[in-house]
Amino acid sequence: MAYWLMAADNGPKAYEVPPKPIPVDWETSHCTSRDDHHVAEVAEGDAVALVRVGRHGGVVAHGYTTAVVADHSSGGERFSLRCDPRRISVRFDETYLSAPVPLRLLPGIATSTKARYARSSPHRPVPLLEISDEAWQALVRAVEKPGPYEWPVAWNLEPGAVVSRRDVHDTYGGQRQGAIVRCGTTPNTFVFLGAGFNGAPFAYRWADDGALALVGKPEEGTLTASTGEPVSFENRLVLRHLRSGIPLRIFHSSGRKPVIYLGEVVVDQERPVEDWIDVSAPPPPILSPRRGTQERAHEQRRFRAPLLRVHPVTELAPFLSPEQQPRRRRQTIRLGVTRSVNDAESATQPLATRLSDTEAIQHAANRLRAVPDGAVPELTDAAELADLVIRRHRTAGLGDLRRLIRDPDTREPAIQRLLEQHTWVFGGEYMGAAARRALSLSDQLDIPLIRGDGTLHGVEIKRANIPKLVVVHRGRPVVGAPVHEAVVQAMNYLRGLDEQRHTLLNEYGVDCRRASMTVIIGNPAFVREQLTTEEVAEAIRTYNSHLSRIKVLTYSELLNGAHRSLRLAGAPTPVPRRR
Structure with a gap:
């Protein structure tokens, strides 16, 4: 697999009369004459990064090539005719248009090439550039840790302002x-x-x-x-x-x-x-x-x-x-x-409700830095800073989970790796993940959790793209065969844990006698039947009402519950009035 940098379009022009059709493919060849052909042999499955050209530029998205639509063919002796360009289809998995990654962070790219990407000219298009695996890994690391941005790239309004x-x-x-x-x-x-x-x-x-x-x-x-x-x-x-x-x-x-x-x-x-x-x-x-x-x-x-x-x-x-x-x-x-207009009213509100998460974290950190050496900082300041950092980390995790479950090509391992880092989405009754997944001799849980009473709770992860998650049977929506198969798999897990209860209790200190399971499967957006989200949720609830130690949950319900938990955790505590 190769890695490529691809320049973004300059955008539509207001004076285009009549307007041109919107292109759906990307050209990977640029021909200036009959003998001067520049063709980038981008193959299907190659990784592609989109570069915004100009003074506000940088890498703003990356994905992969889904198909090669057309190959390059020169006009031969027909110099007056334009060559047929090479075209590819691209799907971007990650978009970070508001946080571009500067090209200076990518190693192995010549200074002259970076300068070409820094200039924007519709008459001098920038060809595709193949980069090394080291440069691509540097790009991935830079996306995970976005740097500070100043105007005109920075955006200073939070949603709801x-x-x-x-x-x-x-x-x-x-x-x-x-x-x-x-x-x-x-x-x-x-x-x-x-x-x-x-x-x-x-x-x-x-x-x-x-x-x-x-x-x-x-x-x-x-x-x-x-x-x-x-x-x-x-x-x-x-x-x-x-x-x-x-x-x-x-x-x-x-x-x-x-x-x-x-x-x-x-x-x-x-x-x-x-x-x-x-x-x-x-x-x-x-x-x-x-x-x-x-x-x-x-x-x-x-x-x-x-x-x-x-x-x-x-x-x-x-x-x-x-x-x-x-x-x-x-x-x-x-x-x-950005400043608040009604400062007198906002001064009586908690800091987290007046400022954005970034500003609140910086404000709390500055208060801790102002503590003299040898003095003990206020516990409330440290607790507020920790709460803000955790909330921001969890919000970013929910955004990643939302993108994964909306992609029809997402597999179970990608979702499992993310949920292992955010086990809080399953609720506050769990203390955390168990250190060992293979508790049973024959089975392996996707995510083993420990309840507050020391018992085990397993999470079985399935794909989000399940077209037959809910089907219509005799005029009523019922769960489909994939849900039954996942529940049967969870039953086998619980049976294996019950049979080895004494061994697991003596060896790992985990009581599996009252173990339970949660099966996370499907997204209502991918259901093939013409059903609403409420009808899908009702079919799942009806099915769960007849289960004892197993609960079926869709990814949309898991995400909505996590959002509610995050909002409640971030809500300010009401101050009781004096009587």
Whole structure:
């Protein structure tokens, strides 16, 4: 397997009339003349990293080549004809558009090559560059430990912050009107929900697989849902933001009032356009030559708006209007400096509710550094710092778990490695993971946990992509065969533990007599039947009501429970009033 660096597109141009179709493949060849051909032999399965070219650039995503669509073929003697380029299909597993990795951190790349990636020119495209395994490993390590960023790359708003749209554009750029805006001074693209296009509200809705469907700009004419159709400049900003390496951020807008920042999203790579909906527009008025009055044409102009599918990069803020947000969350931003507007009210609130996690960690660490040598620091400061660090680590783990369970190609080992580092998602009744997986002589548990009373609890991990997780039998949703097979496997584990109870108790000190199991399997987004998430959950609950020591849990339920636990753990403790 080879490793490649690939330059991102420069993005759509507003003056493209008519607009060009959105490319779905990537070219790996660049020919300047009949005898000058530059072809990168990228094979299927090779690792590919996307580089955002320019002064705000760096590596912003990495993935792998899914297929070689077309091979390079030269025009031969036909010098006037362009060569057929070599094309590949790429899927990006990890996207970090807001935290680019500088090329200077990758060893083995010439300075002149890095300089070419630092310049952005549509007339001088940067070819693909093959890098070494050492450079790729350095990239992976840099992604795990993002460094500090300064304006214009840095982003200083946390999801849920209420700001004025004027401050947003003064700090990050972009025009002050419109629903989809590209910034010129910073690498960002904004989507303002509620701004509206041609009288049609710019709305949104959640899909069953967890994707957010945004209503894009209406297009005049009859367009299909294919990404190869020409679309407007505004819709291309959303559909091509990943190819351009630009973060896509959404706000909730309501006229001239302040906007609320909801969070960062990324466009769906498999199905960026869910469907096209009809949007009616009133006919334009015309002047009648006989009466000298304005009349409207009988023909009504037809518009169709695309439903753009995006996925949250992190947990989005609640979809509330700015009036429903607490005033202490309203902020003013100037060149990356964020401050609270209502400082008198926010001063009475706990620090973790007023600042972001990064600012709160830095604030608590500064208080500990200010303790004189030899003095004992306040336990509350140390406990607050530890709580903030743990909460941030757990939030990042939930983001990784969300990405894994949404990928249909994810296997059990990848999910198991992540859950072994975040056993807290299974609840507070477990003290932690057992040191030995092979407690039984014949079986091996995926994740063995220890309850507070010293008994064993095993976790069996299955794939998230289970199309027959729930099927329809005689008009009712019931669990499918994969669930039965996983439960039978858990029964065999429990039987083996019961038969060797005395041996395991004497040798490891673990009581397996009252052991239990949890089977984590499937994601409602991959269910083949036309069932809602609630119907899938109801079928699983009905099945669990007839089990004794085994519980079946979907990955969506596990993730939702972990989110609730994290929010409750981070909620401030109410102060009792004096009577």
